[in-house]
Amino acid sequence: MSDSNVVKPSLQHKAPLPFVGQKRFFLKLFRKVLDEHIPDDGEGWTIIDVFGGSGLLSNNAKHLKPAATVIFNDFDNYSERLKHVADSNILRQKLMDVLSNYPRQTLLDKNIKPQVIDVIKNFKGHIDMRVLSTWLLFAGKHATSLDELYTSHLYNSLRRTDFLSIDDYLTGVQVVCESYDTLIPQYADQPKTLLVFDPPYVNTQQGAYAQKEYFGMVQFLKLMQYVRPPYIFFSSTRSELPAYLDFLQKHDSRAWERIGNYKTISLKAQMNKNSSYEDHMIYRFQ
Structure with missing residues (x-):
């Protein structure tokens, strides 16, 4: 089957709307691994983006392997957020009218903050709390409600330009919303099903479950029972996975036989001049 006979999205190098941990720095390596292990246009293959997040990995997988079935598990409701890009741009313009002359990356004073809230x-229109948080809260913080936002310290980190509306971002991708422990078993016995994992770190608030639960050790151990080749697993030195894999190699030969003997690609991430860590893409296809 040739690319001209299948529908695929335009290739994106970052998510259209803000999303923490969208793996954009791994995209070239991700596509390289897919090309090395999934032939041609991917006909006969299924690629499951188990913790779909922003859908960026799904977008790249479907563009590169357009004949494959690509499943985006949209537990963060990102596809719904994409429907409201125009409203986010209108709100940005209204906030810019208030903040255009206010110093950037600074705390809003008692005179300007009420104007922003008004x-x-x-x-x-529709208000995207993740977008609003990136514009008005200190880096990395997220408000889950407007009331929470209004009582927070607000900053002028307003985006300078409008978001682009990418109508075909998920073209050809199957969008579902399921817990990993109900989604994966549906494809467990299919040999040409690639599982792509990018889960939250243990004991962090989990956006994939509407930010109501934490991804704890039990959830992590349960998830690892479903890992089998072929898989791609994103992790870092800040997560629990490297230590867990070391434990399996030393103490659980049966689990190591299923999960181990993988390859690792690492990228160094610099948090500040005194602190850095490594992000990992771990994968095994046989």
Whole structure:
């Protein structure tokens, strides 16, 4: 089957809307691994983005292997957020009218903060809390409600330009919303099913479950029971996975036989001048 006979999205190098941990720095390596192990256009293969996040990996997988079935597990409701890009751009313009002359990356004072809150309260369109958080909260913080936002320290980190509306971002991708422990078993016995894992770190708040639960050790251990080749697993030195894999190699030969003997690609990430860590892409196809 040739690419001209299948529908695929335009290739994206970053997610259209803000999302923490979208793996954009791994995309070239991710595509390289797919090309090395999945022939041609991917006909007969299924690729499951188990913790789909922003859908960026699904977008790249479907573009590169358009004949494959690509499943984006959209537990973060990202596809719904994409429907409201126009509203986010309108709200940005209204906030820019207030903040255009205010110093960037600085705390809003007692005079400007009420004006910003009034703009939000009077806005009649859809409000994306993740977008609003990146514009008005300190880096890395996220408000789950407007009331929480209003009582927080607000900063001028407003985006300078509108978001681009990418209509075909998920073209040809199957969008589902299921827990990993119900999704994976549906494909467990299919040899040409690639499982792509990018789970939350243990004991961190989990956006994939509407931010109501934590991804704890039990959830992590349960997830690892489903890992089998072919798989691609994203992790880092800040996560529990490297230590867990070391444990399996030394103490659980049966699990190591199923999960181990993988290859690792690492990228160094610099948090600040005194602190760094490594992100990993671990994969095994046989």
